[in-house]
Amino acid sequence: MILLSMIDFSLPLTDPVLKFLLILLIILAAPLLLNKLKVPHLLGLIIAGAIIGPNGFNLVLRDSSIILSGTAGLLYIMFLAGLEIDMSDFKKNSGRSLVFGLYTFIIPMILGTVVSIWILNFSTLTSILLASMFASHTLIAYPIISKLGISKNNAVSITVGGTMITDTLALLVLTIIVGIATGNADQTFWIRLSISVIIFALFVLLVFPFIGRFFFKRVHDNISQYIFVLSMVFFGAFLAQLAGMEAIIGSFLAGLALNRLIPQTSPLMNRIEFVGNAIFIPFFLLGVGMLIDYRAFFTSFETIKVGVIMIIVATAAKYAAAWLTQKTFRLSVDQRSVIFGLSNAQAAATLAAVMIGYNVILGTDPDGAPIRLLNESVLNGTILMILVTCTIASFSAQKGAHNLAIKETTDGDKKKENQNEHILIPVSNEETVEELVNLSLAIKSKNNTNGLYALKVIDNNNTDDNTVKISQQILQKAVSTAAATDTFIKSLLRYDLSIANAITSVIKEREITDMVMGLHKEKDIPAAFLGHIVEGVLHKSSVNIFIYKPAQPLSTVKRHIVLIPESAEKEVGFISTINRVSNIIQNTGAKIVFYGSEGSLAVVKKLLKKTPGETSYITFNEWDDFLIVFRDIKTDDNLWIILSRKEGISYTPAMSRIPGYLNKYFQSNSFVLCYPIQAAINEGTRYFT
Structure with missing residues (x-):
């Protein structure tokens, strides 16, 4: 004493x-x-x-x-x-x-x-x-x-x-x-x-x-x-x-x-x-x-x-x-x-x-x-x-x-965009939660600090205490990862027989504009490479969807390669998707290279005209010869592929061969599959821009 x-x-x-x-x-x-x-x-x-x-x-x-x-x-x-x-x-x-x-x-x-x-x-x-x-x-x-x-x-x-x-x-x-x-x-x-x-x-x-x-x-x-x-x-x-x-x-x-x-x-x-x-x-x-x-x-x-x-x-x-x-x-x-x-x-x-x-x-x-x-x-x-x-x-x-600071924060259009932006992160695997949250933080707008949601869905047929406990741990990891950057994530725990139905319900309830999902854990990507859950969400939802398969931490990526199909600029969600990608430039500082048709690249250049960052543009029209792009891919590159649902304006049959290409040539690199919002197909479906 x-x-x-x-x-x-x-x-x-x-x-x-x-x-x-x-x-x-x-x-x-x-x-x-x-x-x-x-x-x-x-x-x-x-x-x-x-x-x-x-x-x-x-x-x-x-x-x-x-x-x-x-x-x-x-x-x-x-x-x-x-x-x-x-x-x-x-x-x-x-x-x-x-x-x-x-x-x-x-x-x-x-x-x-x-x-x-x-x-x-x-x-x-x-x-x-x-x-x-x-x-x-x-x-x-x-x-x-x-x-x-x-x-x-x-x-x-x-x-x-x-x-x-x-x-x-x-x-x-x-x-x-x-x-x-x-x-x-x-x-x-x-x-x-x-x-x-x-x-x-x-x-x-x-x-x-x-x-x-x-x-x-x-x-x-x-x-x-x-x-x-x-x-x-x-x-x-x-x-x-x-x-x-x-x-x-x-x-x-x-x-x-x-x-x-x-x-x-x-x-x-x-x-x-x-x-x-x-x-x-x-x-x-x-x-x-x-x-x-x-x-x-x-x-x-x-x-x-x-x-x-x-x-x-x-x-x-x-x-x-x-x-x-x-x-x-x-x-x-x-x-x-x-x-x-x-x-x-x-x-x-x-x-x-x-x-x-x-x-x-x-x-x-x-x-x-x-x-x-x-x-x-x-x-x-x-x-x-x-x-x-x-x-x-x-x-x-x-x-x-x-x-x-006052002048920058009084930009009315940007403020409105930040208020309308809501990002959903469905989580299921604890190993990938941190990278999914990091990608969401990188694509979100600067002042969006309360528009992020982490969702874990539990099958109604499997509601034992251990399953619930593990699910809560996964959600807590998502919340903790975001909290370390002074960003708040609202955690959501849902019970449903269909995970896809639970996700689409949350999309409607929370007016979600963007969703960041992880690809399933199989080593090889099957023909139906997105899996039944993602396919179901794609069919029923009307948001920008980013499907992420991380192979390395996002912070260690040197370049982001963005592939844009012809006529993608005519899709309803193209502008908002490019805006999300442009946030990557500002939040990570990595280089971005856009591949696309002259018309698509012209729109992108106009959108990013005042965005600080290192960008370059390469004219690319040969989606039937998709492997040309892979010659330019390096070890620390991250590939972003903008895709389309089959009914979309920019859809091309060559997109169906992408799973085989990714399996064969892109196993060691990270990639993001982007599905922008598209024009409503079914009457009564609501689409956010």
């Missing part, structure tokens, strides 16, 4: 339980208190860190535990920025990112160097190093952007891409200046730096996706997947350090490398964001606050002078870069606010530069005091700059992101 007298309450706190409890209470209270004042909680955590830190009330030391957790939080921010970016949009905006990256690097470098030499009277090397600190920035406001759901906005993609460019250049300047100052910048230095940077970037961007795909195909345990991702983040950061760069570049590239393996709607993505935003990132912000020393601002006029000049130069330069980017690419004022908010905060790379520069000793003065590359005034001024720029950045990013 631990007595109260045995607990150490002295300051700073040393008891690990008390320290962790205090930090958790601050993380909990900061958003609750500051939301009422409309102050970004990120800023609140920084201020809280200053209050409880060694330069405040000295409640908690910035010891190794805070530094370790804070380092993880910093890497997490950069990793999430690379992970959440829309890769197709990133490629599309790569030119814009390059322009912004050069704007936000060159302007601070020129302005900072001139001001440092002519106003602060620093040496050339010190001035260039100080200017590189202005050029770099940290995406400290990114959690605000992510929380408001605009991480795929063009302004965000441009800024995140530009961040990688300017931070890389700024950190290279740091490496070079330190090398020159210490007399190590010989020919070997330049060769070694160039080769190591190239090898590092190629290894992360080419090898990491291969390792990730190999792992996710074979390991499905949720905890193991998360630990693997965390390991890759730190591995990428470590490789960056080996290459002579800062760790944040490695974590960002790790995010880009794993981007397409972790879909936005997946449970794994939800866990990554949850742990980062709940623990690691708040620890980083608290750690930044603990560096702030208020006493330095009252004891040294030089510190205040240097700090004010640094704030003015850094803010003015970043605003100029954001303004030029807005004018160059004709962006909105709110997008400019987001760009400025994301790029104005100085923290990670700035701290790295000032600490390295402070520790570089060039010699000693007549009194024997060390002459540093960056003096104490710059060190303390940097802390003041971090506080002020993070404050400005948080308010600017929150204001711009809030306005953009």
Whole structure:
């Protein structure tokens, strides 16, 4: 038994339980208190860190535990920025990112160097190093952007891409200046730096996706997947350090490398964001606050002078870069606010530069005091700059992101579509439930969080307790899988002599628009390859039906191949089916290749004109020679075949041979058989669009 007298309450706190409890209470209270004042909680955590830190009330030391957790939080921010970016949009905006990256690097470098030499009277090397600190920035406001759901906005993609460019250049300047100052910048230095940077970037961007795909195909345990991702983040950061760069570049590239393996709607993505935003990132912000020393601002006029000049130069330069980017690419004022908010905060790379520069000793003065590359005034001024720029950045990013989020959510047509969308997932086999739910999450519209239903039908002739218990377990697994992505699934348990009748009854009762089903478990697909249940549902229902046979996790698929029969665009449900497929592009980031007639492809191109994503189109009319397509199928491809009921406009006799083709050539790949809604055949049948 631990007595109260045995607990150490002295300051700073040393008891690990008390320290962790205090930090958790601050993380909990900061958003609750500051939301009422409309102050970004990120800023609140920084201020809280200053209050409880060694330069405040000295409640908690910035010891190794805070530094370790804070380092993880910093890497997490950069990793999430690379992970959440829309890769197709990133490629599309790569030119814009390059322009912004050069704007936000060159302007601070020129302005900072001139001001440092002519106003602060620093040496050339010190001035260039100080200017590189202005050029770099940290995406400290990114959690605000992510929380408001605009991480795929063009302004965000441009800024995140530009961040990688300017931070890389700024950190290279740091490496070079330190090398020159210490007399190590010989020919070997330049060769070694160039080769190591190239090898590092190629290894992360080419090898990491291969390792990730190999792992996710074979390991499905949720905890193991998360630990693997965390390991890759730190591995990428470590490789960056080996290459002579800062760790944040490695974590960002790790995010880009794993981007397409972790879909936005997946449970794994939800866990990554949850742990980062709940623990690691708040620890980083608290750690930044603990560096702030208020006493330095009252004891040294030089510190205040240097700090004010640094704030003015850094803010003015970043605003100029954001303004030029807005004018160059004709962006909105709110997008400019987001760009400025994301790029104005100085923290990670700035701290790295000032600490390295402070520790570089060039010699000693007549009194024997060390002459540093960056003096104490710059060190303390940097802390003041971090506080002020993070404050400005948080308010600017929150204001711009809030306005953009409102504009995106007030799209009337999209809102109406989301309200009318109801997806049914009949489940029977526990092994395939997770993949069926994952496909449903990938094809659903963004704001559809309550329109999903999981259905398990029990034969009336087999209602023993064990059967009911197993059925409830299967439904619970579906609910849990969706809940891991903050999506609600309504579970339905039905008793009926006919499973097909039970499914069609639920379709009518719940006004289902789409249904995702699993194919039966036989190794080979028989002639009546859909099975009696699916055939019965097809005959009686009037919804878009997706019949899925997963061979690998959806997240590991590189390409989706979509085959469209001639005249499919004339079917009632064609547009809604293509819209569901287009959601795959946005939610998984995988490439999509459409095969079809010129008329069908023209309609698809028009539908996907404003949809971000990497798509390509191949003219294909030879359904009688279906095997032509299989020559293009690769190991990690997923095949989508749009089919028709026999009475449909786009039906062709060649569709009856598809089971044989799938059996012979497509056993190792996943595929989805799509049956769009078709014109009513029987009077009184209701069809949803």
